[in-house]
Amino acid sequence: xxxxITLGQYYQADSxxxxxxxxxxxxxxxxxxxxLFMCTNVWGxxxxxxxxxxxxxxxxxxxxxxxxGMKAILFLIIITVCFNMFMTQGEVLVSFWRLKITKxxxxxxxxxxxxxxxxxxxxxxxxxxxxxxQLTDGLEKLLGPLKKIHMPVHEIAMxxxxxxxxxxxxMEETDKIMKAQMARGANFDTGNxxxxxxxxxxLLVPLFISAFRRANxxxxxxxxRCYKGGExxxxxxxLKYQGRDIAGYLILVGFVAAVVATRWIP
Amino acid sequence: MSLIKTDKLSFDYIRRDEEGxxxxxxxxxxxxxxxxxxxxxxxxxxxxxSGKSTFSKHLNAILMxxxxxxxxxxxxxxxxxxxxxxxxxxxxxxxxPDNQIIGQIVxxxxxxxxxxxxxxxxxxxxxxxxxLKAVGMWEYRKHSPNKLSGGQKxxxxxxxxxxxxxxCIVLDEPTAMLDPNGRYEVIxxxxxxxxxxxxxxxxxxxxxxxxxxxxxxxxxxxxxxxMQGTPREIFSRVEELKAIHLDVPQVTMLAHELKKRGLNIxxxxxxxxxxxxxxxxIR
Amino acid sequence: xxxxxxxxxxxxxxxxxxxxxxxxxVNLKIEDGGFYxxxxxxxSGKSTLVQHMNxxxxxxxxxxxxxxxxxxxxxxxxxxxxxxxxxxxQYPEHQLFEATVFEDVCFGPKNMGLSKKDAxxxxxxxxxxxxxxxxxxYASPFELSGGQKxxxxxxxxxxxxxxILILDEPTAGLDPKGxxxxxxxxxxxxxxxxxxxxxxxxxxxxxxxxxxxxIVMNKGEVMYNDSPKNVFTHVEELEAIGLAAPSVTYIMRxxxxxxxxxxxxATTTREAADTIIxxxxxxx
Numbered sequence: 001x002x003x004x005i006t007l008g009q010y011y012q013a014d015s016x017x018x019x020x021x022x023x024x025x026x027x028x029x030x031x032x033x034x035x036l037f038m039c040t041n042v043w044g045x046x047x048x049x050x051x052x053x054x055x056x057x058x059x060x061x062x063x064x065x066x067x068x069g070m071k072a073i074l075f076l077i078i079i080t081v082c083f084n085m086f087m088t089q090g091e092v093l094v095s096f097w098r099l100k101i102t103k104x105x106x107x108x109x110x111x112x113x114x115x116x117x118x119x120x121x122x123x124x125x126x127x128x129x130x131x132x133x134q135l136t137d138g139l140e141k142l143l144g145p146l147k148k149i150h151m152p153v154h155e156i157a158m159x160x161x162x163x164x165x166x167x168x169x170x171m172e173e174t175d176k177i178m179k180a181q182m183a184r185g186a187n188f189d190t191g192n193x194x195x196x197x198x199x200x201x202x203l204l205v206p207l208f209i210s211a212f213r214r215a216n217x218x219x220x221x222x223x224x225r226c227y228k229g230g231e232x233x234x235x236x237x238x239l240k241y242q243g244r245d246i247a248g249y250l251i252l253v254g255f256v257a258a259v260v261a262t263r264w265i266p
Numbered sequence: 267m268s269l270i271k272t273d274k275l276s277f278d279y280i281r282r283d284e285e286g287x288x289x290x291x292x293x294x295x296x297x298x299x300x301x302x303x304x305x306x307x308x309x310x311x312x313x314x315x316s317g318k319s320t321f322s323k324h325l326n327a328i329l330m331x332x333x334x335x336x337x338x339x340x341x342x343x344x345x346x347x348x349x350x351x352x353x354x355x356x357x358x359x360x361x362x363p364d365n366q367i368i369g370q371i372v373x374x375x376x377x378x379x380x381x382x383x384x385x386x387x388x389x390x391x392x393x394x395x396x397x398l399k400a401v402g403m404w405e406y407r408k409h410s411p412n413k414l415s416g417g418q419k420x421x422x423x424x425x426x427x428x429x430x431x432x433x434c435i436v437l438d439e440p441t442a443m444l445d446p447n448g449r450y451e452v453i454x455x456x457x458x459x460x461x462x463x464x465x466x467x468x469x470x471x472x473x474x475x476x477x478x479x480x481x482x483x484x485x486x487x488x489x490x491x492x493m494q495g496t497p498r499e500i501f502s503r504v505e506e507l508k509a510i511h512l513d514v515p516q517v518t519m520l521a522h523e524l525k526k527r528g529l530n531i532x533x534x535x536x537x538x539x540x541x542x543x544x545x546x547x548i549r
Numbered sequence: 550x551x552x553x554x555x556x557x558x559x560x561x562x563x564x565x566x567x568x569x570x571x572x573x574x575v576n577l578k579i580e581d582g583g584f585y586x587x588x589x590x591x592x593s594g595k596s597t598l599v600q601h602m603n604x605x606x607x608x609x610x611x612x613x614x615x616x617x618x619x620x621x622x623x624x625x626x627x628x629x630x631x632x633x634x635x636x637x638x639q640y641p642e643h644q645l646f647e648a649t650v651f652e653d654v655c656f657g658p659k660n661m662g663l664s665k666k667d668a669x670x671x672x673x674x675x676x677x678x679x680x681x682x683x684x685x686x687y688a689s690p691f692e693l694s695g696g697q698k699x700x701x702x703x704x705x706x707x708x709x710x711x712x713i714l715i716l717d718e719p720t721a722g723l724d725p726k727g728x729x730x731x732x733x734x735x736x737x738x739x740x741x742x743x744x745x746x747x748x749x750x751x752x753x754x755x756x757x758x759x760x761x762x763x764i765v766m767n768k769g770e771v772m773y774n775d776s777p778k779n780v781f782t783h784v785e786e787l788e789a790i791g792l793a794a795p796s797v798t799y800i801m802r803x804x805x806x807x808x809x810x811x812x813x814x815a816t817t818t819r820e821a822a823d824t825i826i827x828x829x830x831x832x833x
Contacts, residue, residue: 010370010410012408131370131371131374132370133369133370133371133374161370162368164370165367165368165369165370165411168412169364169412173643176638176643177643177644179600179605179638180638180641180643180644181644181656182605182631183603183605183631183635183636183637183638183706184631184644184656184657184660184705184706184709185628185631185632185656185657185660185661185709186656186660187628187660201646202644202646202656205646206643206644206645206646209643209646209691210643213365214362214364214365217360217362217365217366218365218366218368220328220360221358221360221365221366221368222368222378223328223353224326224328224353224357224358224360225353225357225368225378225379225382225426225427225430226350226353226354226379226382226383226430227378227382228350228382232384233381233382233384234380234381234383234384234385234386234387234390235381235387236373236374236377236380236381236387236390236391236394237374237377237387238387313724313725313726313727314694314695314696314723314724314727315694415591416591442722443721443722445590445591445751446590446751446752446792446793447590447591447791448591472724472725511724511725511726512724512725512726513725515796516754516795516796516797516800516818517796517800519818520797520800520818520821520822520825523818523819523821523822524822524825524826527822527826529826529829538796538799538800538803539803541800542800542803542804542807545804545809545825545829546807548829549809549829
């Protein structure tokens with residue numbers, strides 16, 4: 001059940017997007033989000049839609065796989081839509097009991113739904129096409145200048161990458177411990193909130209112990225392989241901008257400019 | 267000088283209570299002196315709690331001796347200046363396959379060690395390729411370690427150590443958590459390292475079948491070296507092994523049983539073929 | 550009084566384009582008082598099968614009957630099934646969580662709704678049954694050795710007084726002594742308490758010495774369900790699915806090929822020694 005969450009999990013494929021420098025993708029994602037929130041009219045959304053669709057096609061990630069991941073956050077989108085639909089003041093279209101659906105509400109809700117789902121699809125495209133390691137490498141390099149003000153950039157990147165590696169393992173473990181306690185008659189889904197919280201103890205204690213044991217083992221394994229922090233470390237896959245990355249940046253600039261330009265289209 | 271030499275190595279685990287006062291001292295390794303020659307396949311046998319794992323962790327300076335000295339390639343592990351040189355010389359593979367893989371992709375994990383050593387990018391790739399091929403995991407280089415079987419994960423870990431070009435690899439119960447197929451894969455990979463790559467292998471285990479190929483076997487009990495010799499010499503002493511809660515391979519056990527019943531069978535039979543030959547002579 | 554699998558299949562992901570069946574048309578009968586060995590390599594469906602036995606997983610096709618009642622029926626009390634069919638997972642010591650051994654073993658009986666006194670009585674009994682020294686009863690479970698922790702975890706299930714006890718690889722990671730101790734303890738539970746045992750294992754050698762029926766699983770299907778002697782006659786088939794017969798079986802075959810008149814079905818060293826001595830004395 002917990003393993004079903006596929007949102008943003010790396011999808012192995014051979015595409016230009018996969019080969020793109022992670023820094024381009026990181027900056028690209030930020031630029032994309034800014035562009036998305038600068039849209040004021042249909043033309044803006046059209047530009048973003050065209051951009052998003054072409055990126056999806058280039059990425060070679062099956063749309064079905066992406067939509068499957070979206071299922072998990074569908075609930076969030078529905079809540080936001082409802083909230084906007086009922087809460088916005090304006091010209092009333094339909095009303096029942098104390099709820100009113102207004103014209104303005106519908107428009108805001110539609111905008112919200114589009115923005116949210118575009119936001120999620122767009123940013124999950126980055127994680128779908130970038131291995132967590134590349135991602136942390138990219139972050140480490142982008143945040144590199146912060147080392148000068150004594151930010152432990154390498155350590156943060158390493159922590160993130162280890163966390164990402166162990167999330168699936170710990171999820172599987174959660175599943176296992178839950179089943180083992182259920183075999184001893186434990187109940188995880190009935191009772192009031194306090195009983196529920198209490199019933200989590202037999203799950204959380206073993207889980208924490210296991211996480212600490214793993215952390216301890218891993219630290220030892222890393223030391224045994226001569227890990228001594230970021231100093232004097234070389235890279236197996238150093239980040240170097242290629243022609244396609246420059247092209248990527250140019251396309252991004254063009255895209256943001258286009259979206260900004262749509263603001264003046266009446 | 268031999269590759270690894272220990273002189274009266276002892277190690278105490280100190281247990282402290284909540285205030286930090288010493289509650290108990292447990293001597294895990296007790297005055298162990300041994301020599302390991304370059305190029306050998308060494309097995310260290312012992313039941314859980316015999317001190318074999320604690321001992322092995324001294325060989326790449328994860329633990330420091332309480333008393334005595336360990337030299338790896340002539341360097342004293344107690345001297346902190348030697349730390350990284352020793353860890354580069356003696357690599358280590360641990361028991362739990364999940365808790366020692368750092369990379370998210372097989373090839374990135376194998377590259378982790380060389381990256382730490384500051385090896386140049388081009389050479390890292392060469393080393394990764396060589397190491398993965400040596401353990402037969404080259405086809406899996408782009409896979410996520412989470413999707414591999416236990417035996418495959420351990421082979422990736424071995425490749426990760428091999429890529430650091432150590433003179434010696436210490437395998438600390440690498441098969442304890444694996445199924446029979448995984449165990450076989452890992453032992454085969456370890457033997458190949460020794461025979462083809464000429465790396466000294468030190469295998470810590472409690473499975474008897476895994477040590478019959480070793481050049482030399484050390485049996486540990488209560489922190490001491492209880493026996494040492496070739497596998498044949500060790501497995502000739504069935505009663506002594508039983509007394510320290512160790513098994514012998516089933517063939518050896520059967521030969522021993524037959525001998526006890528009065529048949530004239532030599533000691534230390536290790537394979538089915540040897541037993542059949544011995545019985546043919548009696549017939 | 551038994552557990553019956555009738556054409557049971559299980560599919561983990563019902564939406565998958567290509568259906569992958571973790572269990573395929575399994576028909577089984579776990580008889581009262583039996584000692585079963587369940588063998589198969591990793592991914593053969595053993596774990597899925599045992600999780601059906603106490604209702605942690607439900608079949609996607611077929612039925613499971615416990616004492617004549619379909620466990621998928623709406624009015625079937627699945628919680629009471631879990632008390633009667635105890636399941637000890639692999640590395641069960643990883644589920645220990647209480648401050649003392651004793652409290653941890655009480656967890657199961659308490660979940661059954663027993664009073665504190667009854668739960669403690671059962672915990673005491675269960676810990677005695679697994680042979681843990683009383684001096685450890687009030688120790689923290691995390692201070693025990695690997696073998697001791699495992700006993701505590703087994704006691705945690707035993708304290709619910711199951712009629713069927715399923716153990717998934719109870720000897721994984723233990724040394725020979727720990728392995729023998731646990732297996733002998735399980736045998737005692739079977740012989741003295743009359744508990745039905747299902748022992749999941751990779752190791753034919755372990756199983757051959759203890760069980761009276763071996764169930765071999767391959768790719769979600771039951772391949773063999775027979776006495777050890779009969780199962781081990783299929784050496785080639787077992788090897789083809791990544792398993793092996795006990796070494797003794799191979800020795801007997803090698804001897805037979807050299808013209809020794811030995812009993813090919815010998816599976817333990819003692820049986821093997823007997824038949825070799827016999828074969829030799831016949832000739833002399």
